[in-house]
Amino acid sequence: MNVVIVGAGLAGPLLAQGLRGAGIDVELYEREAADQPSQGYRIHFGPEGDLALRECLPPDLYDQVLATAGKRGSGVRVLDPQLRVVQEMLVPPSATEEETGRHLTLDRLTLRQILLTGIDVHHGASFQRYELLDDGRVRVFFANGAVADADLLVAADGTHSRIRAQLLPDAEVVETGLSEVFGKTPLTGQARALTPAAALDGFCTVVGADGRFMPLAAHQYTSGGEDYLMWVVVAPPAMFPVDLPAADKAVLQEVAAELVADWHPDLSALVRLGDPNSVHTTTVRTAKPLPHWETGPVTLVGDAIHTMVPAGIGAAVALRDAALLCRRVTERTGSLLDAVRAYETEMLDYGFAAVELSQRRGSSGKAPGSATP
Ligand SMILES: Cc1cc2nc3c(=O)[nH]c(=O)nc-3n(C[C@H](O)[C@H](O)[C@H](O)COP(=O)(O)OP(=O)(O)OC[C@H]3O[C@@H](n4cnc5c(N)ncnc54)[C@H](O)[C@@H]3O)c2cc1C
Structure with a gap:
């Protein structure tokens, strides 16, 4: 059998690794050119992301993931605009994390490079449409x-999956009424001195009274970087x-700095010290729950089916999908469609529970659980 995966973000490459490791013929297609710079923001995974990586990656690549992880912070904090801590949730390391999965903070770009090791990606290939064939293939x-x-x-x-648009034209992904501008500031001596202690020791969100909020977290490598x-x-x-979508990176950066200029002055200073090439903007979107469709030879993983408000969960759930689909397909005793149906049933359940949780945690930045260290 052979599998075509469209999208070399996080879930696609992990699924490709898992299927390849099980001896399945797999091809990975990505619309971006190979030399297109990817977004390299800090990403946090809860235990389910770690377990998925362990399950699908060869041991040497999993070891590389651990070697490039960032230092673990002590917890998650909410700060007021003058950087006073108003809420705190300490998250000590679990004694059982070897078995139950770790919390990991990773650089998305580095993780993606590791996930793509040894995979020949068809770059510059933007999915347009599919056709179901008479023999049950696609x-x-x-x-x-x-x-x-x-x-x-x-x-x-x-999030903007064209495959979902064809397979599930009624599936809705809605805007939540929030936009974001994000970027990275190299932790030079000057920037480190300006960075709130809570952002050097975990994840923090500065929350204003008028709908503005500003998540901040340092990525500090454990072994170089x-x-x-x-x-x-x-x-x-x-x-x-x-x-925002029409603005260039320098404008986005200045607009972001100005938007928090009436808060503690260190915040806009940190934004202005950022690397302009790292600055991006998105509109925060969330998927609406939908009933299970009739299973066929086309399925979905990650943000393509259950995009969610950023709250430190989406990537781990995307990786969990990849691991689960891989397991259902490679360990199946019945038909491929039965395996895919079993995957979809389980995925829709936990995937949309995560969408709902992210909506509650991430819409105001106020809940201390809006991310993890
Ligand atoms: C600033 C920021 C911080 C975040 N932090 C966290 C965090 O700390 N923890 C967390 O869990 N999540 C976080 N997220 C969310 C997380 O990044 C996503 O949930 C995750 O990347 C989803 O992975 P995916 O593989 O499903 O999709 P993506 O990573 O979005 O990958 C999709 C891929 O498909 C490709 N593609 C799209 N259309 C086509 C097409 N037509 N043809 C071919 N290829 C196509 C894209 O180019 C892309 O490479 C964050 C998001 C942002 C923006």
Whole structure:
């Protein structure tokens, strides 16, 4: 059998690793060119992400993940705009994390490079449409003219999934009324001195009274690498004075700095010290729950099916999908469709529970559980 995966973000490459390790013929397609710089923000995984990585990666690649992880902080804090701690949740390491999974903080770009080790990605291949074939297989068409036939097509193409749009035209992904500008500031001596202690020792969110909030967390390598501070300025779109998607990176950075200029001065100073190339903007979106569809040779993983408000959960759930689908397919005793159906049933359950949890935790930045250290 062969599997075509569309999307080389996080879930797609992990699934490719797992299937390849089990001897299954797998092809990974990605719309971005190979030399396109990916977003390299700090990402946190709870235990389910760690367990998924362990399950699908060869041991040497899993060891690389651990070697490039950031230092673990002591907890999660909410700060007021003058950087006073107003809520704190300490998260001590679990004595059983060897078995039950670790909390990991990783650089997304580094993680992605590790996940793609040894995988030949078809870059510059933007999915356009698929056709179901009479023999139960699926034919996939890409904008660059590439065509691929597969027993199973997996959509790992993220929040704006075109595969979801074809498979599930009624599935809704809605805006939550928040936009964000995010970037990285190298932790030079000057930046380190300006960084709130809570962001050097875990994850913190500065929360204003008017809908603005600003998550901050340092990524400090345990074994070499350039430490940085990840910052995210979040607010209703009307509070940003420019059309964010149309603005260039320098404008985005200045707009983000200005939006928090009436808070503690260190915050806008940290934004201005950021690397302009690292600055991006997104609109916060969340998927609406949907009933299980009739299973076929096309399925979905990660943000393609259950995109959620950023709250430190989405990536781990995407990796869990990859590991679960891999397990159901490779350990199946019945048909491929039965295995995919079993995956989808389980995934829809925990995936949309995570969507709901993220919505509660991440919409205001106020809950101390809005991320983990
Ligand atoms: C600033 C920020 C911080 C975050 N922090 C965290 C965190 O700490 N913890 C956490 O759990 N989550 C976090 N998230 C969310 C997390 O990044 C996502 O949930 C995760 O990346 C989803 O993985 P995925 O593989 O499903 O999709 P993605 O990583 O979005 O990958 C989708 C891939 O598909 C490709 N693609 C899209 N369309 C096509 C097409 N038509 N044809 C071919 N390829 C296509 C894209 O180029 C991309 O490479 C954060 C997100 C942001 C923006």
